[in-house]
Amino acid sequence: MDIPSPKPRARALSVSELNHQVRHLLEVSFLQVWVEGEISSFSRPASGHWYFTLKDAKSQVKCAMFRGNNQRVRTPPKEGDQVLVRGKVTLYENRGDYQIIAEAMEPAGLGALQQAFDALKLKLQSEGMFDAERKKPVPTLPKHIGVITSATGAAIHDILTVLKRRCPGIPVTLYPASVQGNAAAGEIVNAIQAAERHGVADVLIIGRGGGSLEDLWPFNEEKVARAIAACSLPTVSAVGHEVDFSIADFVADFRAPTPSAAAEHLAPDQSAWIRTLEQQSSRLEGITRRLLARLQEQVSGLGGRLRDPRRELQNHHQRLDDLESRLKSSFAQQLQARSQTLSQQQVRLANQSPRRQLADNRNRVSQLKEQLFRELHWQLNEQRDRLGHAAQSLQLVSPLATLGRGYAIVSTRRQPVIRDASRLKPGDEINARLGHGNIDATVTAIHSSLLPSDDDIEPS
CATH class of the missing domain: 1.20.5 (Single alpha-helices involved in coiled-coils or other helix-helix interfaces)
Known part of the structure; x- marks a missing residue:
């Protein structure tokens, strides 16, 4: 019995080959998709890439957003945010994970750019930056126009074309700046400041041609708005088309719907x-x-009334001669009056000469000196007489005069004057002052009845 040989099997795929084919199939089938969902499991490693899961009530899908793309997202997402993600569907072959490589992200519902636009508009409006009172008047006949836009864009071409047609005599200075991309806002601010430092333009046109909201976004940046508001020059915003509005339009001193319209407004019609x-x-x-x-x-009327110039010259000569005569007479009178005044001043000066006054003062001093000596001599004699009388009066009441009449003043060491004998006792040492000299003695006996009273020995 013959045994049939087994049928040859198809070659088996490796896991890597399978994942590679699935990845290719996904990427070809879904070139680019927009997916809405809620963010969960959001992570941001040191590499700067974002990894998260996008889910709804029934399903979920893993997503990755690499650093070059996520830097353009104005507000980083957080857990629970409902977002719109634009990207490519693919497969991470190493793990066989189906995922989306996100290229753009914005909040679901109203777009992120529109939300940022409305938030900044409300903030600046609350600060009064849109108020008409703070806007500067735009010159009706500018002497020099400054333009801040791209050097290669259509806006500068349109502006120059209009100015050349309407008033080619107005000079124009271009301050080039990028008007699209991440660096555009900083370049626009630098160009505004450069125009102010340059100091030649008396009005600035700031703008660009039309585009999407994202293309026009540099003119919705807060730093651009504040630079326009702080600019000392009048500013004209000319961003996009007539239907486009930017934050710069609200802050600028004048809003033109297009760059061409800005040039039309500033340049007078030459014709x-x-x-x-x-x-x-x-x-x-x-x-x-x-x-x-x-x-x-x-x-003609004045010619008939004009007199002969020679006659006028003769009259002037005669008038000059008369004035010369009067001048000489007046000068002589003034000279004589000045001479008399000078003589009088000389006499007064001689009378008031310092030498004469010095001699008079010396005589006066001599007289006062003699008078002083007489007064001093008289007062000295008078004082001497008064001193003699006082000495005589003092002599009459002096204790020494009493002692001279035979009395004595008795004292002890403890008592300077003894008036009562009862204050002494036998054996006490006493001192008796006489009219001439002193006596030291010792008390041997006291006879109180024989002694006179104190009043009898009191000096008169």
Whole structure:
């Protein structure tokens, strides 16, 4: 019995080959998708990449957003945020995980850019930056126009074309700046500050051509708005098309719907000026003719009234001679009066000479000195007489005079004057002062009845 040989099996795929084919199939089938969902399991490692899960009530899908793309997201997401993600569907072959590589992200519902626009608009409006009172008037005839836009964009071409057509005599200075991309806002701010430092322009046009909200976003940046508000020059915002509005439009001193419209507004119409100048020139010519005719009539009338110049010169000569004579007479009178005044001043000066005054003062001093000596001599004699009388009066009441009449003053060491004998006792040492000299003695006996009272020995 023959045994049938087994059928050859198809070659088996390796896991890597299978995942590679699935990845290719997913990427070809889904070139780019928008997916809405809630963020969960959000992580941000040191590499700067974002890894998260996007889920709804029934399913979930893993997502990755690499650093180059997530840097363009204005508000980093957080757990629970409902977002819209634009990206490519693919497969992470190493783990066989189906995922989305996100390229853009914005909040679900109202777009992130529109939310940021409305938030900044409300903030600046609350600060009064949109108020008409703070806006500067734009010159009707600018002497020099500064333009802040891209050097290669259509806006500068449109502005120059309009200015050349309407008023080519107005000079224009371009302060180039990027008007799209992440670096554009900083370059616009630097260009505004450079125009102020340059100091030649008296008005600035700030703008660019049309585009999406994302394209026009540099003109919705807060630092650009504040730079426009702080600019000392009048500013004209000309961003996008007529239907486009930016934060710069609200902050600027004047909003033009397009760059061309900004140039139209600032530049006067040269042809209208020429017509106006021609009309004014014609009017001026007519006025000049009438004025010349009137002046000619006045000259003719004055010519008949004009006298002979030689006669006028003779009158002037005679007038000069008369004035010269009066001047000489007046000068002589003044000279004589000044001479008399000088003589009088010399006499007064001689009377008030320091030498004379010094001699008078010396005589006065001598007289006062003699008078002083007389007064001193008289007062000295008078004081001597008064001193003699006082000495005599003092002698009369002096204790020494009493002692001279035979009395004595008795004292002890403890008592300077003894008036009562009862204060002594036999054996006490006493001192008796006489009219001439002292006596030291010792008490041997006391006879109180024989002694006179104190009043009898009191000096008179």
